[in-house]
Amino acid sequence: MPSTFLLRYGEIALKGQNQGFFLETLARNVARAVEDLGPSEVRLAFGRVLVSVEADPEAAAGRLRKVFGVVSFSRVRDVSLDLGTVTSEAVALAEEAVTRQPEIVTFKVDTRRAEKRFPLTSMETSSEVGRAIHERLPQLRARMRDPDLLVRIELRDRAYLSTKTIPGPGGLPYGTGGRALALVSGGIDSPVAAWYAARRGVVIIPVHFHSFPFTSERSKEKVVDLCRVLAQSTGPLDLWVVHFTEIQRAIQTQVKDALRVVVMRRMMMRVCDRLAPRLGALALVTGESLGQVASQTLESIAAINAATTLPVLRPLIGADKTEIMAQAEAIGTYAISIRPYEDCCSLFVPAHPRTQPSLDETQRAEAALDTDALVRDALARSERLRITRSGADPAAIGPVSDRRAEGTR
Amino acid sequence: MAEREIYLDNAATTKPHPAVVEAMTRALTQEFGNPSSLHRKGLAAERLVKDAREAVARTLDVAPEEIVFTSGGTESNTLALRGVARLSKGRHIVTTAIEHSSVLTPIRRLAEEGYEVTELPVDGEGRVSPDRLAQALRADTILASVMAVNNELGTVQPLEAIGRVILGHAAGGRPVYFHVDAVQAWGKIPLRPKAWGVDLMSISGHKVHGPKGAGALYVRKGVRLAPLLGGGDQEGGIRPGTENVPGIAGLGAAASLLGADLSDVAGRMTDLRDRLRRAIAAIPEVRINTPDRGAAPHILNASFPGVRGETLLHRLEMDGIYTSTGSACHSHDPKPSHVLLAIGLPPDLCTSSLRFSLNRFTTSDEIDAAAAVVARAVADLRTLVR
Numbered sequence: 001m002p003s004t005f006l007l008r009y010g011e012i013a014l015k016g017q018n019q020g021f022f023l024e025t026l027a028r029n030v031a032r033a034v035e036d037l038g039p040s041e042v043r044l045a046f047g048r049v050l051v052s053v054e055a056d057p058e059a060a061a062g063r064l065r066k067v068f069g070v071v072s073f074s075r076v077r078d079v080s081l082d083l084g085t086v087t088s089e090a091v092a093l094a095e096e097a098v099t100r101q102p103e104i105v106t107f108k109v110d111t112r113r114a115e116k117r118f119p120l121t122s123m124e125t126s127s128e129v130g131r132a133i134h135e136r137l138p139q140l141r142a143r144m145r146d147p148d149l150l151v152r153i154e155l156r157d158r159a160y161l162s163t164k165t166i167p168g169p170g171g172l173p174y175g176t177g178g179r180a181l182a183l184v185s186g187g188i189d190s191p192v193a194a195w196y197a198a199r200r201g202v203v204i205i206p207v208h209f210h211s212f213p214f215t216s217e218r219s220k221e222k223v224v225d226l227c228r229v230l231a232q233s234t235g236p237l238d239l240w241v242v243h244f245t246e247i248q249r250a251i252q253t254q255v256k257d258a259l260r261v262v263v264m265r266r267m268m269m270r271v272c273d274r275l276a277p278r279l280g281a282l283a284l285v286t287g288e289s290l291g292q293v294a295s296q297t298l299e300s301i302a303a304i305n306a307a308t309t310l311p312v313l314r315p316l317i318g319a320d321k322t323e324i325m326a327q328a329e330a331i332g333t334y335a336i337s338i339r340p341y342e343d344c345c346s347l348f349v350p351a352h353p354r355t356q357p358s359l360d361e362t363q364r365a366e367a368a369l370d371t372d373a374l375v376r377d378a379l380a381r382s383e384r385l386r387i388t389r390s391g392a393d394p395a396a397i398g399p400v401s402d403r404r405a406e407g408t409r
Numbered sequence: 410m411a412e413r414e415i416y417l418d419n420a421a422t423t424k425p426h427p428a429v430v431e432a433m434t435r436a437l438t439q440e441f442g443n444p445s446s447l448h449r450k451g452l453a454a455e456r457l458v459k460d461a462r463e464a465v466a467r468t469l470d471v472a473p474e475e476i477v478f479t480s481g482g483t484e485s486n487t488l489a490l491r492g493v494a495r496l497s498k499g500r501h502i503v504t505t506a507i508e509h510s511s512v513l514t515p516i517r518r519l520a521e522e523g524y525e526v527t528e529l530p531v532d533g534e535g536r537v538s539p540d541r542l543a544q545a546l547r548a549d550t551i552l553a554s555v556m557a558v559n560n561e562l563g564t565v566q567p568l569e570a571i572g573r574v575i576l577g578h579a580a581g582g583r584p585v586y587f588h589v590d591a592v593q594a595w596g597k598i599p600l601r602p603k604a605w606g607v608d609l610m611s612i613s614g615h616k617v618h619g620p621k622g623a624g625a626l627y628v629r630k631g632v633r634l635a636p637l638l639g640g641g642d643q644e645g646g647i648r649p650g651t652e653n654v655p656g657i658a659g660l661g662a663a664a665s666l667l668g669a670d671l672s673d674v675a676g677r678m679t680d681l682r683d684r685l686r687r688a689i690a691a692i693p694e695v696r697i698n699t700p701d702r703g704a705a706p707h708i709l710n711a712s713f714p715g716v717r718g719e720t721l722l723h724r725l726e727m728d729g730i731y732t733s734t735g736s737a738c739h740s741h742d743p744k745p746s747h748v749l750l751a752i753g754l755p756p757d758l759c760t761s762s763l764r765f766s767l768n769r770f771t772t773s774d775e776i777d778a779a780a781a782v783v784a785r786a787v788a789d790l791r792t793l794v795r
Contacts, residue, residue, distance in 0.1 A: 213723030252793040 002040075003057040004078055005064060006160050007049040010071040010170060023049075026069045026173040032235055033063040046114045046156045061166060066233045068199050070168030074152065076160040081118055083128065086159045090129045090151050091136050097149050097163050098137060106143035107133060111153040118155045125153065169199055174234050177201030180313065181272050182285040184208050184226060184239075186219050189287030189316055191226045191333040192324055196315035197285040198234050205279055206230070206237055206387075209244035209268055222339050227387040229332045236388045242271055243381035247374050251366075258354040259365040261295045266307035266366065270375050273308040283311045289324065290317050299356040306359050414729040415775045419616070420560055420593060420708055420766035421733055425659070426618040432457075432662035433620060436655040444652050445641070454654050461661025465625050468667050469600055469610065472630065477644045478657050481624035482592040483511040484637075485611030488626055488648070489588045490515045490554060492634030493609070494524065499551035499583065505529045505537045505566075506751040507559050512590050513747075516554065534700035535564035535752045539574050546578045552586045557594035557610075561748040561764060563699045563708030565598060572606035586632065592616060592624075596667040596769075597675060597705045608632045614656070618768070619663030623656030674769045678706035681767055681776050685709055688780030689765075692787055696758060698749065707767045710749075712758040716790045721763055724786045730779050733764045 007030065012022045023044050030051055031042045037055035044050075049070075053060050057075055064073050077093065079085045090109065098104050109130045111122040120128065129151070130142055140149070154160040182194035182204040198204050208223045220241060231237050247267050255263045272284050288296045295304065305312055316324055328334035386393045416424065436457055442450030444458055458478070466473040479485045490512065494502070504516055506528045520526045527545045529537050537555060546553070553575055555566050568589060575587045588609040591600055596617040602610045609632065613624040628634060628647070640649030689711050690697055698710040713721060718734035725732055745759035754762075765779070 213727055214720055216719070216723055249793060 002052040002054045003060060004050065004052040004076050004160075005060065005073050006076045006154065006162065007051065007064065007067075007073040007168070008071050009049065009069050011172060012069060013047060022069070022173055022176050025176050026067075029067055029069070029173055029175070029235070030064065033067050034060055037063070048154070048156070050160075063232075065166060065168060067174075068169055068171040068201065068233060069173040071170050072165050072167050074162035074165050076154075076162045078158045078160050081115060081155060081157075081159055083118075083120060083125070086125070086153060086155075086161070087129050087132045089159075089161055090153065091132050093161055093163050094133045094137060094140070094149065094151060098140070101148075104148040105139065105141060106147045107140045107149040107151065108142060108144055108147035109133070109151045109153065111155065113155040115155050115157065122155075125155070129153065169233065171199035172201035174198055174201060175203055177203070178283075179203040179205065179279065179281045180283040180285050181205050181207050181240075181276050181279070181281045183268060183272070183287070184223055185287070186222045186226065186337065187287070188328050188334065188337040189289060189292075189324055191230060191287075191337065192328050192331060193285055193287035193313075193315045195230060195233065195327075195331050195333075197313055198230065202283075202285075202313075204230070204234065204237065204285065205240065205281055207240045207242060207272060207275065209271070210241050211244045211248045214245065214248060218339075222336060224385065224387060224392045225336045226333050228389055228391065229336065231387050231389045232332075236386055239385045239387050239392070240275065241383050241385065242275075243378050243383075244268075244271075247271075247378055250369055250374055254368040255365050258352060259357055259362055261353045262300055262303050262357045262362050263366045263369075265295055265300075265304040266362070267369075267371065267374065269304060269307035269312075270371055271378055273310060274375055275379060276310055281310075283313050284308065285313045285315065287316055287324075288314045289319055289321070292321065294353040294355045297355050299358065303357050303359045303362045412729070413778070414731070415779050416731050417765045417767065417771070417775075417779060418731045418733045419768040419771075420764065422615045422621065423618045423768050425615075425620060426663065426666055428666060429619050429659045429662045433655040433659040436658040440654070440658075444654065445643070454652075457654055457658045457661070458652055461657045461664070464661040464664040465612070468595070468664050469602055469612075469627055471602060471627055474645075475627055475630055477626045477628055477647050478652065478660070479624050479626055479648055480622050480653070480656075481615070482509070482590070482611055482613035485592075485613070485624050485626040486511045486554075486588075486590055487515045488634065488637055489609040489611060489628075490519065490552065491637060492647070493552050493586045493588070493632075494519050495635035496633055497551040497586075499549035501525045501527070501547050501550040503527045503529065503542060503545045503550060503553040505531060505555055507531050507535055507537075507562075507564075507748045508554065508556055509560055509590055509592070512554055512556065531564075531751055533752050534703070535559050535562040535748065536700070536703065537566055537571070539567055539570040542571055543574045543578070546575070546585060548582055550578075550585050551583075552588060554588040554590065557589050557591040557600065558597060558705040558708075559748060560593040561708075561746055562710050562752070563593075563704040565594070565703050565705055568607070569605050576606045593708075594705060596671070597678075597707055599671060602627055602629070609634075614660035614663050617663050617667060620656050620659035623653060623660040625660065675706045678767050678769060678771070681771055681773060682706055682709055684773065685765060685767075685776045685780055688777070689783060692784050695787075696754075698752070698754065698762060709765045710762060711765075712754065712762040713787050714758065714761055716761050716787055718761050718763050720790060721761075721783075721786060724790060725779075725782060728782045728786070730782055733766070734762065 015022050027042045027044055034040050034053045037059055038053055040053035042051050077089055079089045109126040111125040113122045152162045177200050180202050184190045184206045194204050206227050210220055227237050227239050251260050251263055440453045440457055442454040444451055444455035462473040462476050465476050502524050516526055529541055531537050555571055558565055575585050579585050586608045589607050590611050592611055592613045595612040608629045610627040615621040634647050636647050638649050643649050686709055694714045696712040722732055722734055745756045749759040
């Protein structure tokens with residue numbers, strides 16, 4: 001027997017003429033999230049998304065929990081629009097809940113009547129059903145605020161009943177917000193930033209700067225594993241692994257050490273600046289949080305930002321480290337991020353980086369670099385990996401400057 | 410990446426020998442019986458285990474009944490240490506500061522459970538002094554654990570002298586058990602537990618071209634151990650559980666290879682290691698950490714000031730040369746090695762150290778090629794990361 005879920009979405013309801021586009025995308029994403037679990041059907045109805053899937057309900061719920069745009073959802077029983085049937089089903093559900101959790105002592109019935117042909121109003125239905133539950137389970141007391149058990153009834157084409165509400169991630173459907181390159185280092189912050197951008201509907205293309213032999217193959221594997229976690233919410237991702245070794249080498253030999261970090265970040269911006277238009281990306285996403293490290297002061301951010309004309313989205317700009325860590329924990333990236341392999345950001349940091357570099361002195365410091373040639377070579381030696389929740393595939397390896405990359409369809 | 414691979418990380422693990430693979434394949438595909446079964450399929454498997462036990466015993470010049478098969482060095486060490494502690498009345502254990510974590514961790518756990526532990530310091534070459542050990546022994550000492558060859562430096566410990574000290578102390582009262590972690594020594598230096606008064610000795614298959622997951626503990630006849638696991642009466646009840654017949658057969662095949670020609674093999678490896686030592690020592694500012702004399706034939710540890718060991722390792726990997734920083738079990742740990750700190754190396758020299766380890770099949774061509782790449786790589790990296 002298939003399990004049916006009723007999904008609630010938030011902001012999309014406020015959309016005007018293009019609401020249809022958002023809803024269709026949401027429905028498609030929901031269908032994709034459960035497609036490998038078993039045959040499923042997704043349908044839009046009366047301000048809700050209804051999913052029925054022939055699969056283990058726990059497994060299906062695990063997937064739905066990660067679909068952007070879903071504010072909350074419930075596993076529901078659907079019955080015909082008939083007061084007697086609705087009432088007996090509600091009583092049955094309450095009985096099941098009490099058997100499962102004998103500590104339940106208070107309850108409430110909450111009805112939403114979208115189908116106005118139903119003979120009773122929402123309030124009347126609630127009190128009718130509530131009376132029936134109390135009759136069968138006299139130990140339960142009705143309580144309007146913070147009940148132990150909330151029986152929700154939605155009266156639509158059919159009646160949908162549930163006793164459990166599971167939070168979703170919120171946000172907007174993935175794929176409704178354009179495309180951006182997300183810089184992913186392997187640290188704690190950048191995957192969280194990418195996740196926040198994706199939650200606003202932006203298709204993310206992760207970009208990792210790899211500096212072998214200064215960083216190990218394992219640091220690349222770490223980024224792949226981080227992207228696999230993100231792919232649980234986004235679907236397949238195209239990870240670009242940029243060959244950053246020669247740029248790093250040039251910076252180490254030609255830039256004075258206090259300014260190396262800022263110049264390195266500027267080179268990353270330049271690589272992205274060239275890659276973005278080829279992939280149809282309109283912005284960059286970084287994990288910067290104001291004042292966290294030397295390269296994240298306003299002065300540094302200004303100097304780094306000047307190397308690109310693309311808007312740089314910084315979803316974590318106002319977050320504290322502890323908040324970012326908690327969010328990483330919630331997303332599931334934290335345990336991967338703290339694996340002890342260094343990324344290129346930590347390895348080349350000089351003992352005393354400048355915290356307030358001016359754009360002018362930064363430009364003078366990097367004047368010896370042939371930035372154009374360095375960026376071109378780095379991209380030509382980059383590789384692209386297709387990341388799904390279950391692993392990575394090399395999708396294409398080779399120069400990107402000579403042909404149009406297909407981007408992420 | 411390079412086409413040619415030069416594997417100089419043999420102290421981490423070795424490539425299984427074809428004879429080992431063959432013995433294991435046979436145990437997996439033909440003699441797959443359970444040695445405890447009464448039928449002839451069981452008997453055939455039992456014979457494989459028996460042959461392996463004899464082969465291992467021969468390498469240590471001990472009786473086959475004194476060999477207990479385990480899952481490897483870590484289990485052998487834990488079984489020896491906890492097995493003795495459980496059945497002893499005393500409260501004191503002596504060990505050294507440079508033991509492998511599979512000795513230090515079980516001993517530190519025993520310390521948490523109430524045992525007193527003395528960790529003996531070592532000299533600048535990583536060698537423990539028998540005199541200091543003599544001073545550390547007490548009336549309530551139950552156990553002394555000293556490794557045969559240090560896995561990071563290659564330093565050989567004076568086991569014979571230590572054995573005499575322990576026997577002398579024991580003569581005055583209760584016996585002190587002598588455990589030797591010989592994982593890095595087996596097949597590299599002669600091991601004579603009987604002559605040295607050793608009660609327990611740990612060895613592992615995968616350091617000598619055998620399989621991972623198979624090792625043994627020598628338990629001198631008359632020494633009683635409490636088992637770590639509960640179950641059947643396999644391995645005299647000391648190590649219950651259906652025997653890992655393929656692993657044991659592979660371990661036996663590896664032991665047979667160690668056989669008679671140890672001094673030839675060791676001499677050849679020493680020559681090659683010294684050749685590498687001379688080449689590496691010629692690189693400016695290098696500090697060789699492995700002692701000149703009294704080191705096992707297969708290990709060379711050196712520090713390259715100004716270069717991070719990890720970076721050099723990956724740089725060498727680009728040319729197909731595989732090495733190690735510290736010992737493989739904790740090389741992801743950014744903390745400097747406890748062994749290098751114990752010989753008094755400053756922390757920055759610890760983090761710039763690299764270990765090269767040979768095997769009996771390493772050639773002089775490989776050594777020369779590797780040394781040339783190391784010299785180039787160090788010079789190159791020094792221009793970048795200073």
